Amino acid sequence: MIGEDPQGTPNNLMPFLTQVAVGRRPYLSVFGNDYPTTDGTGVRDYIHVTDLAQGHVAALENGFLRSDSIPPSSDNNAPRFFIFNLGSGYGTSVLQLLHALEKACGKKLEYKFKHALLLLLLLLLFWKEREDERKLHLFVLFTNTRVVPRREGDIAEMYADSTLAEKSIHWKAKLSVEKACKFINFKKKKKKKREKKIDFYTFFF
Template sequence: MNILLTGGAGYIGSHAVVALAAAGHTPIVLDDFSNSHPQVLERLRRLLGVPVRCELGSVADVTRTRALMERHQVHAVIHFAAYKAVGESVSAPLKYYDNNIRGLVRLLQAMDAAGCRNIVFSSSATVYGQGGTMPIAEDAPRGHTNPYGHTKLVCEEILGAVQSSSRAWRVAILRYFNPAGAHVSGLIGEDPGEVPNNLMPYVSQVACGKRPYLVVHGDDYPTPDGTGVRDYIHVEDLAAGHVRAVEVLADSVEGFTINLGTGQGHSVLEVLHTYEEACGREIPYRVGPRRPGDVPTCWADVSRARALLEWRATRTLHDMCVDAWRWQSRNPEGLRRPAPVRPEPATQRLFWPGRTEIPYASPREPRGLAGIGWRPGSAWDWEKSIRWQLRPRLTGEHP
């Protein structure tokens, strides 16, 4: 399928590009780079071996978005494009209501005009408000504690109304919990800009010396160590969830709403100490006051995702920390500098839904690569090995 990814150059979007290509789909990116970096396109080219189709533009431009979808014969849209900083949404709510809600409405108008009515929407666990009984299921009461969460809630309501208006519309709403980690190659990851909004990139910046210490917001919550507990999900698992969602949606007669998480909570101090193990460094921290609106615990009920999508998160918190540290240590300036010529070789495994597990290790000692032309003692192209592993195995091809 030809899949349009709005905001596809961002953190989650770029990983979804890789996952979709690995699954045999054709990703097309629409991004205005207001919240991302064009340099990611070259890194994606290095990962995939071919340039990524990308058009500079905004979803608010209905005419241009419609033309893009018609030109590429788009089958479905994954809508990532949105502002997402909770703190900024409190200080600049109109900016968030205008961009996030108006942007979705304009996108839906363009889709309707182009005759493409399958959409996967990037929502958030923030729509559960103050939470409730853990783990949180999709039918739990919804609410919001900040303007950002409110925009996601309103967007869900809009999508529900559009889907109810015509059987031609099929909508998948994916409620993320806490994305973390980076691509195993170290070529793409989270580049938060000046001040990180999420825990993992903040810890990463402290670990590499960009910040003196981590501020832990509250250590008096009713949790085992007193710090807040969240459901952290590896961004590659999250990307795989999008692949399954868009595939299942194509064969569905109606839409669905699904949590994407691991179903397991980790405290702030658990994340910090696991990251210390991953990077081999002590990470200093100080305890500060609670932040308004923060809830003590929040993790997902993932039973619906397992049943409907036949998907589950496979990577651990340690995997997230290892991959985040690889990304941070090799890209201390994020995406503002060219990618390293030779990324640090990975020693893990690649997974994607419905595909074979591909083991790989050092460029000097590739394992599990029999039959693709590698001979002991020959030079090994690390990027070529990654590209080979990203190809659908059924083709039998290798670069």
């Protein structure tokens, strides 16, 4: 959806990232960093909503969503609809998407991995030998790290093969992840007296 600004808990990565960017969340919790991918994080196919909408328009313009476009057949099991994958055709990792949004909004985005066990081990090993100030630093570092293991059932990589859509309805995604991130316009708004300054984002074209 163009201009999406979910009020509840998002169900995909980009709203989480934009909420971190505007200060609604302190950091992004990354589910797993031990996948067999380039940076250890999960890889998925991300497509801009305008490319997705144009894919549906292309299907309409090429007659693939009209019942009269389906040739008659004596076979009762003949398909009465067509299925096309609409995707970028390549995978982008969680961190790659995060860094693309960082570049677009000009702000470093915080994220957390599953490092709590390692920090706990360090805390136990050096607790007796550290002075009070360093003990406090280690404690804060440990308690500020969120445990976010892999989600059950998640696979390392998944992205679409849009070859059929390209051949049949002459559609192909045009916006890269980097270009799509630039569609987010970060602004600042001041509320009335006694209210804090807040950040918000809008989508523009």
